[in-house]
Every structure is written in structure tokens, then in C-alpha cells.
Amino acid sequence: MDESNGRAMNDFFDAVDFIFSERESPAGGARVGGLAKMWELTWEHLQLSGVSIAIACAIAIPLGLWLGHTGRGGFIAINASNVGRAVPSLALIAFFVAYIGVGFTNLTLALVLLAIPPILTNAYTGVRQVDRDTVDSARGMGMTGAQVVRRVELPLALPLIFGGIRISAVNVVATATIAPLAGVVTLGDPIINVNTYGDEGRLAAALVVALLAVVTELALGAVQRAVTPRGLKLEGGGRWRRLALGIPHNRREAPT
Amino acid sequence: MRRHRWLILLGLLVAALAVAGCGGDDDDDGGNGAADTTSGQSSSQIQKNDKNSSTKLTIGSKNFTEQKLLGEIYAQALAAAGYDVSTELNLGDEKTALKALEGSDISAYPEYTGTALLSFFGYTADKLPSDEGEAFDLAKQGFAKKNLTALPPTPFVSSNEVAVTKETADKLGLKKISDLEGKSQDLTLYGSPECRQRLDCLLGLEKVYGLKFKKFVPVDIALRHEVLKKGQADVSIVFTTDPQNKREGFVLLEDDKGMFPPYNSTLVVRNDVIQKAGSDLAKTVALVNKDLTDEVMQELNARVDIDKSTPQDVAGQYLKETGLTAG
Amino acid sequence: MNPLLAQVEIRERTQDTCVSDNGFCPGWIADNFDRYVDPFLQHVLLTVVAVAIGFLIAFSLAVVAYRRRWLINPVTQVTGVLYTIPSIAAFFLLLPLTGRGFLTATIALVAYVLLIIFRNVLTGLDNVPDETKDAGRGMGLTDRQLLWRVEVPLALPEIMAGLRIAVTTTVGLATLAFFAGAGGLGEQIFADINFKSNVVAAGGLAVALAAALDGLILLAQRAITPWTRATAAR
Numbered sequence: 001m002d003e004s005n006g007r008a009m010n011d012f013f014d015a016v017d018f019i020f021s022e023r024e025s026p027a028g029g030a031r032v033g034g035l036a037k038m039w040e041l042t043w044e045h046l047q048l049s050g051v052s053i054a055i056a057c058a059i060a061i062p063l064g065l066w067l068g069h070t071g072r073g074g075f076i077a078i079n080a081s082n083v084g085r086a087v088p089s090l091a092l093i094a095f096f097v098a099y100i101g102v103g104f105t106n107l108t109l110a111l112v113l114l115a116i117p118p119i120l121t122n123a124y125t126g127v128r129q130v131d132r133d134t135v136d137s138a139r140g141m142g143m144t145g146a147q148v149v150r151r152v153e154l155p156l157a158l159p160l161i162f163g164g165i166r167i168s169a170v171n172v173v174a175t176a177t178i179a180p181l182a183g184v185v186t187l188g189d190p191i192i193n194v195n196t197y198g199d200e201g202r203l204a205a206a207l208v209v210a211l212l213a214v215v216t217e218l219a220l221g222a223v224q225r226a227v228t229p230r231g232l233k234l235e236g237g238g239r240w241r242r243l244a245l246g247i248p249h250n251r252r253e254a255p256t
Numbered sequence: 257m258r259r260h261r262w263l264i265l266l267g268l269l270v271a272a273l274a275v276a277g278c279g280g281d282d283d284d285d286g287g288n289g290a291a292d293t294t295s296g297q298s299s300s301q302i303q304k305n306d307k308n309s310s311t312k313l314t315i316g317s318k319n320f321t322e323q324k325l326l327g328e329i330y331a332q333a334l335a336a337a338g339y340d341v342s343t344e345l346n347l348g349d350e351k352t353a354l355k356a357l358e359g360s361d362i363s364a365y366p367e368y369t370g371t372a373l374l375s376f377f378g379y380t381a382d383k384l385p386s387d388e389g390e391a392f393d394l395a396k397q398g399f400a401k402k403n404l405t406a407l408p409p410t411p412f413v414s415s416n417e418v419a420v421t422k423e424t425a426d427k428l429g430l431k432k433i434s435d436l437e438g439k440s441q442d443l444t445l446y447g448s449p450e451c452r453q454r455l456d457c458l459l460g461l462e463k464v465y466g467l468k469f470k471k472f473v474p475v476d477i478a479l480r481h482e483v484l485k486k487g488q489a490d491v492s493i494v495f496t497t498d499p500q501n502k503r504e505g506f507v508l509l510e511d512d513k514g515m516f517p518p519y520n521s522t523l524v525v526r527n528d529v530i531q532k533a534g535s536d537l538a539k540t541v542a543l544v545n546k547d548l549t550d551e552v553m554q555e556l557n558a559r560v561d562i563d564k565s566t567p568q569d570v571a572g573q574y575l576k577e578t579g580l581t582a583g
Numbered sequence: 584m585n586p587l588l589a590q591v592e593i594r595e596r597t598q599d600t601c602v603s604d605n606g607f608c609p610g611w612i613a614d615n616f617d618r619y620v621d622p623f624l625q626h627v628l629l630t631v632v633a634v635a636i637g638f639l640i641a642f643s644l645a646v647v648a649y650r651r652r653w654l655i656n657p658v659t660q661v662t663g664v665l666y667t668i669p670s671i672a673a674f675f676l677l678l679p680l681t682g683r684g685f686l687t688a689t690i691a692l693v694a695y696v697l698l699i700i701f702r703n704v705l706t707g708l709d710n711v712p713d714e715t716k717d718a719g720r721g722m723g724l725t726d727r728q729l730l731w732r733v734e735v736p737l738a739l740p741e742i743m744a745g746l747r748i749a750v751t752t753t754v755g756l757a758t759l760a761f762f763a764g765a766g767g768l769g770e771q772i773f774a775d776i777n778f779k780s781n782v783v784a785a786g787g788l789a790v791a792l793a794a795a796l797d798g799l800i801l802l803a804q805r806a807i808t809p810w811t812r813a814t815a816a817r
Contacts, residue, residue, distance in 0.1 A: 008679040027351060027375065029453040085748065086793035088755035091786030094772045098605070098782040101486040102475055174669030178759070181776070183446070183475045183488075191675055191762075193449030193474060195351045206675040210668045217667045482605075482777050503596055503603075547591070555593045562596050562603045564611065564778065566618070577591045 056115035064123025084117030102183030122164025126157025316362030328571030370517030633692035683764035703745025707738025
């Protein structure tokens with residue numbers, strides 16, 4: 001037992017070394033490893049993820065806000081997440097590769113599709129759960145529909161919206177790991193094409209990807225907390241956090 | 257009364273597990289059943305030798321169609337000869353396959369003489385032999401130093417080639433690889449991930465022809481034709497035995513500086529396996545190789561890549577149609 | 584030359600048929616459906632085993648944390664990290680320890696579902712109205728009886744909702760299991776990523792599996808908890 005653990009520790013040390021020192025690739029002919037090269041991969045990873053999420057937000061947030069404000073399309077908006085969850089990311093990417101081809105643009109399309117459902121559902125739910133009285137009094141004060149959305153519903157829906165963005169962002173960062181299958185060289189390259197980088201390269205990339213995902217989660221979680229009005233924060237617990245996590249709750253006839 | 261609900265839940269779970277458990281095991285591709293040795297046979301039919309059944313063989317292969325075909329063909333032929341055969345196909349690129357072979361994860365796999373010279377034994381382009389026989393001898397010597405035996409090779413040659421679409425060739429006036437000089441910096445090259453390190457791929461194009469490409473994109477080797485066809489790649493690396501070349505009208509650029517060595521396929525076997533397996537191993541392999549010409553290999557590739565049959569089925573067809581196994 | 588060689592017919596393949604053009608050919612899918620059976624069953628096994636184990640662990644943790652509230656935060660943090668780590672990364676982080684194969688894939692998949700189930704079980708239990716609990720205690724139920732006869736049954740809708748999410752996401756993640764050497768539908772997708780029929784068939788089966796398992800659990804939920812109008816916020 002000790003021996004295999006010792007070997008595992010060595011593997012992890014080698015992986016960390018890979019991140020910091022450049023070296024010749026195992027078969028020779030290419031330079032791999034080192035901070036500069038790792039950053040190249042990380043940057044491509046971030047670019048792909050960032051662009052996809054940005055586009056997804058640009059589509060899903062306005063749509064979700066509008067549907068929530070008008071109260072239409074609830075079935076679609078709420079079930080978007082469920083349907084999206086059932087489609088495996090690999091299948092989606094393979095579908096795009098088979099029908100459109102490889103490349104950054106095609107892959108971004110697939111990732112945008114992947115990222116939309118949680119943001120859409122959360123934007124819709126975020127608006128729907130705004131207290132009706134608040135909306136009514138806003139209208140009573142003479143605000144137009146658009147003003148109500150912008151000044152009342154959107155700010156109150158922000159925590160949930162960012163919850164949705166958070167979920168999508170982590171998903172997209174994770175899925176960008178298999179981007180090399182579609183010809184985009186992200187941090188997944190050392191993992192998928194291990195022979196160019198060596199075993200320590202693969203483990204190093206796995207570590208960095210895991211780190212990247214955790215950082216994304218923490219950063220967006222902090223943003224989400226920052227946009228949460230104090231009142232909601234104090235109410236604490238289950239309901240909105242669950243919604244933010246994308247976990248559907250059962251609208252039972254709760255006695256409270 | 258309450259227990260009912262839990263029982264239903266439990267029952268569903270057990271049912272799901274039972275269904276899944278029935279078929280969830282990894283299948284071992286054990287190859288065809290033994291050949292009937294009493295029907296009217298020609299001398300080229302593989303004879304089943306019961307003494308071979310005590311020898312376990314694991315045939316491996318690399319990760320593209322031709323390799324999976326060869327792996328299946330050898331596996332099924334050796335099974336017909338009475339060996340206890342299992343397969344580990346689709347291992348990966350040449351380095352992965354060699355590692356598996358040296359680590360005894362597999363007993364043998366088909367490698368190309370040229371690939372061995374360039375990727376394993378460090379030959380540079382200037383030292384490459386252009387004669388197929390010489391290439392095999394040198395590869396055999398190299399493998400011998402690793403306690404591996406390279407069995408006599410196939411007649412067919414499956415060479416790496418630089419391919420462009422007809423439109424690109426016409427537009428840029430490309431006939432030879434050196435025609436790319438001065439033009440390659442505006443072109444993107446798509447190749448397999450290991451292409452970056454291979455002297456018969458990107459590395460060789462840079463060193464031997466002095467070409468610098470605008471961008472190199474690593475994609476899975478199975479996509480080598482699609483990226484050209486869909487217009488994403490300007491240049492791609494293909495194999496001469498690919499049926500898609502003729503179908504899509506790709507132009508294969510002539511290797512005027514002799515960057516590519518000969519690529520005959522040779523089954524590389526561990527020495528300890530050769531000793532244990534006896535003479536039937538080499539004999540069966542020789543029988544199989546005899547009919548693997550360029551045209552036949554291309555036809556077999558086509559049956560898998562274009563007709564979408566499985567390598568397992570097509571391998572069986574090859575053995576039947578050449579009379580090696582009984583129909 | 585061997586006269587038998589002529590039997591291998593060398594055919595011209597320059598025409599376009601649906602299959603040779605890598606298109607979407609329902610006929611081909613129907614004829615070759617048996618190719619997908621084994622990967623499908625591997626996929627089912629991976630999913631069911633991972634969710635079952637994950638459920639056992641997370642459910643137990645939730646029940647314990649329900650009484651000992653100080654546990655909630657640490658467990659949430661840990662399962663949260665496990666949830667965030669992408670499964671491919673997890674496969675290879677585990678590689679030095681557990682090697683390639685079914686075990687590695689299962690561990691990574693189990694790690695992912697822990698948070699989902701833990702949160703849902705806990706929330707379900709937390710949502711049990713105080714009056715009901717008081718009534719139960721008033722009838723003389725012990726803590727343990729209260730838990731198993733009152734609180735857990737009332738929490739079932741929430742628990743099942745979490746199970747449904749866990750199952751659908753696990754089916755999706757299990758398509759990546761072939762990276763860990765565990766087979767599944769992902770391996771089949773990857774076997775011919777150019778062939779539209781193949782991608783649609785294998786991918787479609789994965790989606791169908793997720794939907795089917797989701798529906799199964801929903802049915803089970805309705806069967807087991809008839810007292811709630813399961814107008815679940817799906």
C-alpha cells in the first residue's frame with residue numbers, strides 16, 4: 001500500500017514540475033511544459049469558455065427576463081434546464097463536429113447551446129419569484145413595463161441569474177477540456193493527446209483544469225453573493241439557494 | 257403497509273441493476289470459430305493445430321481503421337490456427353502501442369517499417385532507405401535489440417502522404433511537396449496529435465523541406481479527410497491506402513526530397529511469445545500477408561470507412577474470400 | 584499470384600449513397616442497431632452503480648447532518664469541491680491511485696452526485712413542518728422512529744427530485760467514461776465521429792436513457808408518495 005502511494009506522490013510532484021519547467025516532449029521535436037506553454041493552453045481554454053458564456057448570457061438573460069416578466073413560455077423556460085441536463089456534452093460536440101466540422105467557431109456554437117439552459121431557467125425563475133406586490137407598486141408609480149424589468153425585476157433577480165451563470169460557467173470550463181476533439185487546443189490537449197506531453201503533462205493539465213473550475217465557481221459565487229440584497233441573504237437557506245443551484249424544488253402545498 | 261413503497265423502489269433498483277449487469281461486461285473479441293479442416297481445402301487454408309490452444313495471444317493495434325483491420329485479421333487467423341486469442345485494438349498512437357508491447361500488455365501488434373525507423377530508432381531523413389527490403393531489415397534489427405521479432409512484412413505499402421484538394425492544387429500549382437515552399441506560411445495544416453513530433457509528419461516537413469505553416473491544428477486521425485473536404489484544412493496528412501483519396505479527388509503531393517520511408521506492415525511480436533507459440537505463428541502470419549496487396553488493403557479499408565462495416569466483419573470476409581478460412 | 588485473390592472484389596466507390604457520404608441514414612441505424620447494445624448496457628451499469636453508491640453515501644451523510652447541524656457546512660464544502668472538479672480531470676487525477684477502468688470512472692461519477700443528493704435530502708428533511716414533528720413526538724415516537732416513519736417519507740419528493748437530477752447528469756458524464764477506460768456510449772460515438780448516423784444513434788441513446796431513467800424515478804415517486812400532488816416544479 002505504501003509503495004503505490006509513494007508512486008502516486010511522485011507522479012504528482014512530476015506533474016507540478018511540468019507546470020513550471022519547460023522540457024523536450026517525450027518523443028522529441030516539440031517543446032512542452034513550463035509556465036509560458038501552460039499559459040498558452042490556459043488562455044485558449046479561458047477564451048473559448050469566456051466567449052461561449054458571454055454569448056449564452058446575451059441570448060438567455062434577455063429572453064429569460066422577458067418570459068418571466070410576461071409570464072409566458074414558463075414550461076419551456078423551466079424545462080430548458082432539465083432537457084439540457086439530459087444531453088451529454090460529448091454528444092453535443094460530436095453532433096456539431098459531424099454536421100458542421102471542427103474549429104473554434106463551431107465548437108463555440110456547441111458550448112453556447114450547452115450554456116443557455118441554466119441561465120435561461122434561472123433568469124425566468126428569478127423574475128417570477130419577485131414579490132408581486134413590489135411589481136404592482138412599481139407599476140402604480142407609473143413605470144412602464146421595460147422600466148419595471150430594468151429597475152425592479154432585474155436587480156431582484158440578479159442573485160438567481162448569477163447562480164445560473166455560475167452553473168453554466170463551470171459546465172463550460174469542464175467541457176472545454178474535450179475541445180481538442182474538435183480541433184481547439186485547450187488544457188484538454190495534454191489530457192487527450194498524452195503522448196505529446198507525457199504522463200506528467202497529463203496530470204498537470206488535470207490539476208490545472210480542476211483548479212480553474214474551482215476558481216470559476218468561487219469567483220462567480222462571490223459575485224453572486226455580492227449582488228444579493230441583504231434582505232435575501234439574511235433569509236438564508238434552502239429555497240433560493242436551491243434554485244440557484246438549479247435543483248428544482250417540489251411546489252407542494254407547504255403549510256408555512 | 258409503508259414497507260410497500262420501499263419495496264417498489266428497491267425492486268426497480270434491482271431490476272435496473274440486473275438488466276445492466278447482464279450485458280455490461282467488456283466483450284473479448286475472440287475471433288471466429290475454428291476453421292473446418294476436413295472440407296475440400298487448398299494448401300493455403302489455415303490448419304487448426306490443437307497444440308496451440310495452450311498459448312494465449314493478445315493482438316493489439318493502433319487507433320485507425322487499417323490498424324484495427326490488420327489486428328482483427330491476424331487475431332482471427334491465429335484463432336483459426338488454434339491459438340487462444342484476445343484483442344486489445346485501438347490502443348493509440350505508435351508510442352502507446354510499443355509501450356503496451358514492451359510491457360507485455362499485448363503479445364503483438366502490426367507496425368509499419370517506416371514508422372519504426374523514424375519514431376523508434378531515431379533515423380533521420382537523410383539516413384532513410386528507399387528500398388522496402390532494406391527498410392524492413394533495418395527495422396528488424398532495431399526491434400531485435402528490444403527483444404521483439406518483426407515478422408516478414410506485407411506486400412502493401414501504406415505511406416504517409418501530404419494531401420490537398422484538387423482546387424487547392426490547381427489554384428497554387430502544387431504537384432510536389434517542395435511546391436509548397438513560399439506558400440505554406442499562408443496555409444493551415446491539420447494532422448494527428450503525434451504529427452507534431454514525427455519526422456514523417458510536421459517535424460519532417462519543417463526540417464527536410466523547410467516549410468513553416470500558418471497554423472498546425474491537431475485533430476483525431478479519423479478526421480484527416482473530413483477537414484480537407486469541409487475546407488477547414490488547406491493541407492492534411494493522409495495514407496496512400498485510404499479509399500477516400502480517390503473518392504474525394506484529393507491530390508497527393510510527390511515526395512521529391514524523400515522524406516517518407518517505405519511503410520510495409522510487419523507484425524511485431526515479443527520474443528518470449530514467439531518461442532512459446534511455435535512455428536504455426538509465423539506460418540499463419542505469412543499465409544495472411546501473402547494476399548495483402550495495395551489494392552486489397554484499400555478495398556478492405558473502404559469496406560470499413562465507406563460501407564461502415566465493422567473491422568471484425570471485414571476481417572472475417574478477407575479470410576473467407578482468400579480461402580484462408582472455410583466459407 | 585494466388586488465384587483465390589481474385590475473389591476479393593475490388594469495387595469502385597465513387598457514387599454517393601447515404602452511408603458512404605457519412606449521412607444520417609435511419610435504415611443503417613436499424614440494421615446495425617446491435618452495435619449499440621453493449622455500449623448501452625455498459626452505460627446503464629455505470630450510471631446505476633454510480634448513482635446508487637452516491638445515494639447511499641449522501642443520504643447517510645444528510646441524515647446524520649440533519650441532527651448534527653455543524654456537519655452541514657464542512658460536508659457541503661467537500662462535496663461542493665468534488666462536484667466542481669470536471670470529471671475528465673477527475674479520471675486522470677485518480678489514475679495514479681486507481682488506474683484505468685470501471686472503478687476509476689465510478690469513483691469520479693459518485694463524487695459528482697454527492698452534493699446534489701446531500702442538499703436535496705437535507706432540504707427535504709428541513710422542510711418537514713414543525714407541527715408534524717411535534718405531533719409525532721406527542722404520539723411517543725422516538726427520534727429514530729420519527730425520522731424513518733415521518734420525516735423521510737415527507738421528504739421523499741425532494742429526495743426523488745435530487746435523484747432525478749443526479750441520474751440525468753450522470754448519464755451525461757458517463758459518456759466521458761471511455762477516457763477512463765470504462766466503455767459506454769461515448770466510446771461508440773467516438774468510434775466514428777464523422778458518421779452522422781453513428782453520432783445521432785449513440786448520442787440519441789444517451790439522451791433517451793437519461794429521459795427514461797428520469798421518467799422511471801418520477802413514476803416511482805408518484806407510486807411511493809401518493810399523498811402529494813406531484814406538481815413538481817420540473
